[in-house]
Amino acid sequence: MSRSIRIAIDAMGGDHGPAVSVPGAAMALERRPDLRFVMTGDEAVIGPLLAARPALQAATTVKHTTVAVAMDAKPSQALRQGRYHSSMWMALEAVKQGEADIAVSAGNTGALMAMAKFCLRTMGGVDRPAIAGLWPTMRGESIVLDIGATIGADAAHLVDLAIMGAAMARIVLDIETPSVGLLNVGVEEVKGLEVVKEAGRILREGHLPHLNYIGFVEGDDIGKGAADVVVTEGFTGNIALKTAEGTARQFASYLRSAMSSSWMARLGYLLAKSAFDSLKEKMDPRRANGGVFLGLEGIVIKSHGGTDALGFASAIELGYDMARFDLLSNIRGMVLGKDGPPADPKIP
Known part of the structure; x- marks a missing residue:
């Protein structure tokens, strides 16, 4: 047992x-x-x-x-x-x-x-611990780290984050070789801070087992589920997290306002209630609550x-x-x- x-x-x-x-x-x-x-x-x-x-x-x-x-x-x-x-x-x-x-x-x-x-x-x-969180995406869920444990990172720390995030993804997402992307201002290899580019080079050339490095990803790629694991340093990660939470609340507020704006809108809501309930459940932050200290x-x-x-x-x-x-x-x-x-x- x-x-x-x-x-x-x-x-x-x-x-x-x-x-x-x-x-x-x-x-x-x-x-x-x-x-x-x-x-x-x-x-x-x-x-x-x-x-x-x-x-x-x-x-x-x-x-x-x-x-x-x-x-x-x-x-x-x-x-x-x-x-x-x-x-x-x-x-x-x-x-x-x-x-x-x-x-x-x-x-x-x-x-x-x-x-x-x-x-x-x-x-x-x-070198330093990190906080990893589950992030709802169009494909299901991704893991994003660091979302606020430490500010700033060198290339070695970003590589550590990639490896730890992949280890967590193997358990939570049940993926043997998770895809890993580095959050950057563009997907081209010439863009971004030197530490991010150096971390990308290490991950690309290191051929690390149980980890599939796919290159740079941008902010809008997180919600798309472009990578199973998205890696960034804690300052940027925390801003991204708070921005996403605020945007979700803003969208929910707009939706509630629109659904009660007229009797036609209220009727439409009743007819599509099951779809709205499904959307509400998927966007419910309580179901993805919990950051893991890695x-x-x-x-x-x-x-x-x-x-x-x-x-x-x-x-x-x-x-x-x-x-x-x-x-x-x-x-x-x-x-x-x-x-x-x-x-x-x-x-x-």
């Missing part, structure tokens, strides 16, 4: 804390019965929520603390004041000590990255701070796949070559 996947949850993180993290865990447990949880946070708040969900309560251990990292805390401040005692740190520590396979938090992104680097350390052979000696999932229970459950299930199909071994095999070829991502 396959072993259980253990999830350490920073229950106090995010805009809503246990009011979202606990029901989110319950939803994930319904779909993944082999999940087990370590919840870190105020037991006086978490306890009654668990008591109302007996199945989740039976699968959960609570580690009590009343200290929570504020959503507006500076990373350095959070690291000084929240180390060892905060719910965020305790969730990461559970991974470090082998009590959990992954940590999930909806808390302060900068604080979570700072604590994760300090607690779990960066993987050998990886390059650490442990798996950390960052949930959107303002998400609801469904979104938090999606982040947990993303982490479940990362642990079940051994993301860390795949990255080590591809980045370091320590253990020979990468592990088969579909063998638990």
